[in-house]
Amino acid sequence: MNSQSFGSKYLTMRREKLEHGLYQAKRNAACYLFLAPYAILFFTFFILPICNSILYSFTYYNILEAPRFVGMQNYINLILQDEVFLTAVKNTFVIAVITGPAGYILSFLFAWFINELPRWIRTIAVIVFYAPSIAANAFTIFATIFRGDAYGWFNSILMEYGIIDAPILWLLDPKYMMTILIVVILWMSMGTGFLSFIAGFQSIDNSMYEAGYVDGVRNRWQELYHITLPSMKPMLLFGAVMSITSAFNVCDVPRMLCGYPSTDYAARTVVTHLFDYGFSRFEMGYASAIATLLFLVMILCKKAISALLGRVGS
């Protein structure tokens, strides 16, 4: 091999590398072009508001005057002086701890059970379970069901059977509020995650189950753990994110059912507290501090859950 041919070979190689690089750059540019419309809108309507929120949380801001920097004052007031906020945190925590995991597990279990049904019943079952969460305002019917007078359905049933003598103010009495809220939220918890699970179950290749059967998968639980769960990981994470969202963002349900504000703030959640300061009192800086704390807790929760899901089925 003489030096000239080696040189030309080297040149060809360089040219090919250059061409490849050019191709890569061109393709990247096309990718950014595809991403741009979404990215611009997303930045404007999601990132910017969140960043603004974080910035405002260090200021006193009532919309009319320009924001005034107050340092950590909002956070200090929030944690040390605002007793209602502590009630709200406690309530949100109780709701999130109960309805978050329970809603998630129930969504998965029922999606799995429904998937075992014959096709035509499956369609009906999916609609029945998903209807409460797609019908956004439907939960207001619980105000009629749990109405405090004798015409409320639940009261009248209990009185009919002699369990109680006088109607109970279910939605106004702090003793019962949280229980009813949790029931209603659980009723609405077969939401987006549930739908994603249903779709996920159907996209699993049947031959995987056949192979599993040959390899000695004895019952449905083994099948679930060794075959179904590992192939559902993307949907599982999605469902988890969705249940964190609904567990922490509870706002409409207590506001519409238990009144706003509720008796003794017994049904106040972090988001209703935020709503109160942001939309009624226009203390934007304070509301932003609440929002920022909420962001933090939710992000931590998501981190923990994705770490947990990483170990499923392995």
Added chain:
Amino acid sequence: MSEENTARSSGSLKINGERKKHQGTLVAGEKGAAFYLQKQQDPFVEWQYDQMVQMESVRVSETALEVTVVLQDATKYVFNLRQGHSVYSHMDKHWTSKPVRSYTRADELRRLAELRGERIQRPKHHLIRRRHPNRSIAGDLGIYLMLIIVGILMVFPLVFMIGSSLKPLDELFRFPPPVLPQHPTFDNFSDLLVTMRQSWVPFSRYLTNTVFITAIGTFGHLVIASMAAFVLAKYNFPGGKMFFGVVTTCLMFSGYVTGIPNYLILSRLGMVDTYWALILPAFAAPIGLFLMKQFMEGLPTALIEAASLDGAGLFRIFWTIVMPNVKPAWLTMMIFSVQGLWNASASTVIYSEAKKTLVYALQQIQAGGIARTGQVAAANVVIIAVPILIFVFNQSRILETMASSGIKD
């Protein structure tokens, strides 16, 4: 025969009724099948599916299968395959024009006994049968029972609501209140129309507003978010992963949390009190992008690579190859977008009566208090009917597309 999309199964082969059994592996591919002897590179026998005249499979035991193949030149292969189910269904799938018979060992023995003229013992017929060898009957029954009970609990409030909307006034305030109306009437709905007519703007205007917002918002969201999802799912470019991570995180933040800063931005853009205040944020809804990207990752990369080798541009690949193949995902995306936009009351960004959405108008009626209990129920039925109907319609399409799309990587 290409190595892609093949199913293999080990077993033995007998040719034309010979007694000798050849041990080896049967490999079934897209167009044809071949039998390889042990440790041999070249196929021992090989055929295309269109050469087959007849194919029968007898299930010998739970995991073994006897497949008989007769070719056009009258050669007859009898395979005894272990775990041969996928091989069999593979041949079956690609050989659709001709009848395939499949029966079990018991059927075969019964047929032979019948030929010999013996008395046949029919197996006992059970009322309830196992659906699958690894599913217990008790478990199945438990699941059905639970689904029925929970299903009734789930649907009860909705039934109660529809019932209330059909109740005449005296039944709304009767003790004990009936779940279903005894004398159903549509009075509440007509009262609702009367109340709506008394407002400044005709009912149809609210409806048009909502339909317009929902239609434009959903269509734009579908196109814009799918384009972004496509490049995020299928190409590696700097910043892509990070961007998707941010979108996933934003999935968790509800509208209330970002409400006020969002309003300030909209007012700076001059979009307050226009439809765009609702439509533009809906274009960028993180949930659609997230969902689409998750589904597109399941698309075989080979499909896209083949198209790029043919010289197709990014947009052509996206529009003619990727989009038709992710129909289930974009139907699901539509449901979420429609659900969000239809239920949007937008009370913070729209003030003019003529631009208000249906839900906002109906909420104003709901504020009328206890005297309007029946009308409120009627209004609620109107609000929930549309998303549920759209879901019912799309859900059957999703199941359909899922079953026939057949793209499984």
